[in-house]
Amino acid sequence: MKKTFFLLTSIASLFFHCKTEPKTAPKPKLDVVVANIDSSVQPADDFFAFANGGWLKRNPIPASESNWGIGSIVQEDILEKVKKISKNAAAAQNPQGSNAQKIGDFWTTGMDSMGIQKAGLTPLKPELDKINAVKNIQDILNIVAQWHTANIETLFNVGVYQDLKNSDQYALYLSQGGLGLPDRDYYFGAKNDSIRAQYEKHIALILKLAGDSATLAPQHAASILKLETRLAKESRRLEALRDPQKNYNKLTIKGLQALTPTMVWSDLFKKMNLSADTVIVGQPEFFKAVETVLKNTPLEDWKNYLRWQLLMQLSDRLPNAFEEADFNFFDKVLSGKKAMKPRWKRVLAAQEKVLGDALGQLFVKNCFNDTAKQRYLTMTDNVMAAFAERIKSSEWMSAATKTKALQKLSKVVKKVGYPDKWKDFSTMTIDKSSYVGNTLNAGKWWYQYEISKLGKPVDRTEWDMTPQTYNAYYNPSNNEIVLPAAIFLIPGYQDTEIDDAVAYGYGGASTIGHEITHGFDDEGRQFDEKGNLKSWWTAIDEAQFKSKAQNLVHQFNDYVAVDTIHVRGEACLGENIADLGGVVLGFEAFKKTEQFHKNETIVGYTPEQRYFMGYALGWMTQARPEKLKMQIMTDVHAPAFLRVNGPFSNVLEFYNAFKVQPNHKMYRQGKDRVVIW
Ligand SMILES: [Zn+2]
Structure with missing residues (x-):
C-alpha cells in the first residue's frame, strides 16, 4: 500500500498544480472582480449583469454545455488534471486492488469505445435474460430488489440515512421513484405535451436499438409512458417534498406490508441484504399506488418497463447509438445542449461518481494548502x-x-476543505473486463457501503461530497x-x-x-x-x-x-x-x-x-x-x-x-x- 501511495503522490506532485504557470512573461493581472464588469449596466438596476456581464459576454456557453460560468472553469481545470492522473494510472503497473489500479482500469474500459461497440449489449445479457424469463409479478419484484443492490434504482428508491428524529441512529428509508423523466410534473399538462411526445419516441428508439421490431417498439413505449404516468400521478411535487414532517412516516414492516400486500417485504429485504424492524416511508400514498399499478398492469408492460429502465440508466456505458439517443433526448431536448462532450469528459464524470474520494486525495494536496x-x-x-x-x-x-x-x-x-479520513475502496472490484461490468460492480460496492451502516454507530466524520x-x-x-x-x-x-x-x-x-x-x-x-x-x-x-x-x-x-x-x-x-x-x-x-x-x-x-x-x-x-x-x-x-x-x-x-x-x-x-x- 505504501508503494501505491508513493506512486499516487508522485503523479500528484507532477500534475496537481492548481493554477497554470505562465510560459511567457506574465501580463499584469486584471483585478479579480473589476475584470468581469459590464459598465453599460447600472449596478442599481441589475447588479448581476453589471458585475458579471462583461465576462458572460466574452464567454458564451460551449455547444456541449447547458450552462457555463465560474464553477465550470474551476471544474474544467480539475478535469484536465484528473485526465492526466487517469492516463498515467492506466499506463503504469499498479498493485492489484490499489486506488491507482482502479482509476487506471476504470479509465481504460471507459475509453475503449471500440471494445464497447463490439460488445454491444452482451454485458447486459444476464439482466435481459432474467427479464425474458419473468413468469409473474413476483419475478418482476425480485429483479427490482436485485437491481437495487447494484444501485439501479427502479420502481422506488431505497436508502440508509440518519433517522431524522434520532440522529444517533441510522434508519432505512423508502421513497417515491421509478420515473424516467426528471420530475413528476413533466407527465402532466399541455405545456409538457411536446416533451412527452419526444420522450415516448426516445423510449421507442432505445427499445428498437435493443432489438424490438419497428411495430412493437412504439407500442411498448406507449405502455411504458402510461405506467410511469400512473406512478407520477401519486408522486409528490417539489414543494411537498420539502416538508420533513410530512415526508417522515415511520412504519413497522407489518405496517409497510399493509400498504402494499403484493410486495412481500420480508422477502424483498432479504434479497436486498437489508434487515430492519422499521422503515421510514417518505410518501405512503406512492407505495399504495405502486400496489394498484402492480395489480392492474399486464406483465408484458412490466417487462418492457424494466428493460427500458435498465437501458436508460446504463445508456452512457453502452455502444454509441444508445449514448447518442440518450444525449439527443436528455441533454438536447431537456437541457438544450448542442453537442456531446468528448468521451474523456464523460468517462471522468462517471469516474468521479465511482472513485471520487480516491481522486480527491490527490486534488487537495496541491490545491488547498x-x-x-x-x-x-x-x-x-x-x-x-x-x-x-x-x-x-x-x-x-x-x-x-x-x-x-x-x-x-x-x-x-x-x-472545511477535505475529510480527515478517506473512503477505503479496497473491496471494490474494478478490472479491465467491461465498462458496464465496472459500473455494476461499483454500484454494488456503493449500495453495500450505504446499507451496511444500518445498526452501526453513526459516523459523523463522513463527507457526502468530494473536495474537488x-x-x-x-x-x-x-x-x-x-x-x-x-x-x-x-x-x-x-x-x-x-x-x-x-x-x-x-x-x-x-x-x-x-x-x-x-x-x-x-x-x-x-x-x-x-x-x-x-x-x-x-x-x-x-x-x-x-x-x-x-x-x-x-x-x-x-x-x-x-x-x-x-x-x-x-x-x-x-x-x-x-x-x-x-x-x-x-x-x-x-x-x-x-x-x-x-x-x-x-x-x-x-x-x-x-x-x-x-x-x-x-x-x-x-x-x-x-x-x-x-x-x-x-x-x-x-x-x-x-x-x-x-x-x-x-x-x-x-x-x-x-x-x-x-x-x-x-x-x-x-x-x-x-x-x-
Ligand atoms: Zn443551499
Missing part, C-alpha cells in the same frame, strides 16, 4: 460570530427562542456545514491574491453564510442542535418566521426566470432564505476585517462595493433557456441572476454601497424588504 484552510476556518468562525450577534439583536424573536437558536448555532460542526466538487452543503442530522476545497477557488488567481472583501463575498457569504443559514431556514429550523427533527420554537416566533418567509415567497414568485415562466417561490424558499442570510452574515463578518476598517478603494471600488462584487462572482454563470425551464421543474435553487439580485434588493448595506434610489430597478420600498436573519 494549510494557509487556505486556516483562512476559511477563521472566516467560518467570523461568520458564526456575526450570526450570533444577529440573533441576539433580532427584533422579532423572543428571548426563549433566541437562547435555543444560539445553542444550536454554537453546535454547528465545520468541515464546486459545491457545499448543510446536513441537518449532523448540524454541520461541509465546504469542499474547490468551492473557494477562483480561476486564474491564487488564494493569497484575493482581498478579504472579495473573499468574504465569494466564500464567506455565498458559501459559508449560505450553508449556516440552512440550519435556520424553513426546513433546517425544524431540527434541533443535536440534529433531530424536534421543534424548539415558541408558537409566536414560529408564526413570525413563517410570515417573514412568506414575504420572500411572494418576492420570488414575482420574478420571471425565463420566457413567461415564474420562479416557484415555495420550492426555492429554503435556498432563498439561505442566500439572504448569507449576504447579511458575510457582510457583518467582513466588517471585522482590517480591510473594511481601512476603507481604501481598489481599482476605484470601496471595500463594501467589492464585497458585493465578490458575492456576485460566486454566481457568475449563465444557462440555456431549456436548462432554465428544467431548473424551474426540478431544482430548489432560483436562477443565478436572481440569487444575486433577489437577496441584494433586501439588503440596506447594498443600497448604501451602490446608492440605490427609488428610480432604480432593484429598489424595493423599505416595508417590502425582507429581513429574516
Whole structure:
C-alpha cells in the first residue's frame, strides 16, 4: 500500500498544480472582480449583469454545455488534471486492488469505445435474460430488489440515512421513484405535451436499438409512458417534498406490508441484504399506488418497463447509438445542449461518481494548502460570530427562542476543505473486463457501503461530497456545514491574491453564510442542535418566521426566470432564505476585517462595493433557456441572476454601497424588504 501511495503522490506532485504557470512573461493581472464588469449596466438596476456581464459576454456557453460560468472553469481545470492522473494510472503497473489500479482500469474500459461497440449489449445479457424469463409479478419484484443492490434504482428508491428524529441512529428509508423523466410534473399538462411526445419516441428508439421490431417498439413505449404516468400521478411535487414532517412516516414492516400486500417485504429485504424492524416511508400514498399499478398492469408492460429502465440508466456505458439517443433526448431536448462532450469528459464524470474520494486525495494536496484552510476556518468562525450577534439583536424573536437558536448555532460542526479520513475502496472490484461490468460492480460496492451502516454507530466524520466538487452543503442530522476545497477557488488567481472583501463575498457569504443559514431556514429550523427533527420554537416566533418567509415567497414568485415562466417561490424558499442570510452574515463578518476598517478603494471600488462584487462572482454563470425551464421543474435553487439580485434588493448595506434610489430597478420600498436573519 505504501508503494501505491508513493506512486499516487508522485503523479500528484507532477500534475496537481492548481493554477497554470505562465510560459511567457506574465501580463499584469486584471483585478479579480473589476475584470468581469459590464459598465453599460447600472449596478442599481441589475447588479448581476453589471458585475458579471462583461465576462458572460466574452464567454458564451460551449455547444456541449447547458450552462457555463465560474464553477465550470474551476471544474474544467480539475478535469484536465484528473485526465492526466487517469492516463498515467492506466499506463503504469499498479498493485492489484490499489486506488491507482482502479482509476487506471476504470479509465481504460471507459475509453475503449471500440471494445464497447463490439460488445454491444452482451454485458447486459444476464439482466435481459432474467427479464425474458419473468413468469409473474413476483419475478418482476425480485429483479427490482436485485437491481437495487447494484444501485439501479427502479420502481422506488431505497436508502440508509440518519433517522431524522434520532440522529444517533441510522434508519432505512423508502421513497417515491421509478420515473424516467426528471420530475413528476413533466407527465402532466399541455405545456409538457411536446416533451412527452419526444420522450415516448426516445423510449421507442432505445427499445428498437435493443432489438424490438419497428411495430412493437412504439407500442411498448406507449405502455411504458402510461405506467410511469400512473406512478407520477401519486408522486409528490417539489414543494411537498420539502416538508420533513410530512415526508417522515415511520412504519413497522407489518405496517409497510399493509400498504402494499403484493410486495412481500420480508422477502424483498432479504434479497436486498437489508434487515430492519422499521422503515421510514417518505410518501405512503406512492407505495399504495405502486400496489394498484402492480395489480392492474399486464406483465408484458412490466417487462418492457424494466428493460427500458435498465437501458436508460446504463445508456452512457453502452455502444454509441444508445449514448447518442440518450444525449439527443436528455441533454438536447431537456437541457438544450448542442453537442456531446468528448468521451474523456464523460468517462471522468462517471469516474468521479465511482472513485471520487480516491481522486480527491490527490486534488487537495496541491490545491488547498494549510494557509487556505486556516483562512476559511477563521472566516467560518467570523461568520458564526456575526450570526450570533444577529440573533441576539433580532427584533422579532423572543428571548426563549433566541437562547435555543444560539445553542444550536454554537453546535454547528465545520468541515472545511477535505475529510480527515478517506473512503477505503479496497473491496471494490474494478478490472479491465467491461465498462458496464465496472459500473455494476461499483454500484454494488456503493449500495453495500450505504446499507451496511444500518445498526452501526453513526459516523459523523463522513463527507457526502468530494473536495474537488464546486459545491457545499448543510446536513441537518449532523448540524454541520461541509465546504469542499474547490468551492473557494477562483480561476486564474491564487488564494493569497484575493482581498478579504472579495473573499468574504465569494466564500464567506455565498458559501459559508449560505450553508449556516440552512440550519435556520424553513426546513433546517425544524431540527434541533443535536440534529433531530424536534421543534424548539415558541408558537409566536414560529408564526413570525413563517410570515417573514412568506414575504420572500411572494418576492420570488414575482420574478420571471425565463420566457413567461415564474420562479416557484415555495420550492426555492429554503435556498432563498439561505442566500439572504448569507449576504447579511458575510457582510457583518467582513466588517471585522482590517480591510473594511481601512476603507481604501481598489481599482476605484470601496471595500463594501467589492464585497458585493465578490458575492456576485460566486454566481457568475449563465444557462440555456431549456436548462432554465428544467431548473424551474426540478431544482430548489432560483436562477443565478436572481440569487444575486433577489437577496441584494433586501439588503440596506447594498443600497448604501451602490446608492440605490427609488428610480432604480432593484429598489424595493423599505416595508417590502425582507429581513429574516
Ligand atoms: Zn443551499
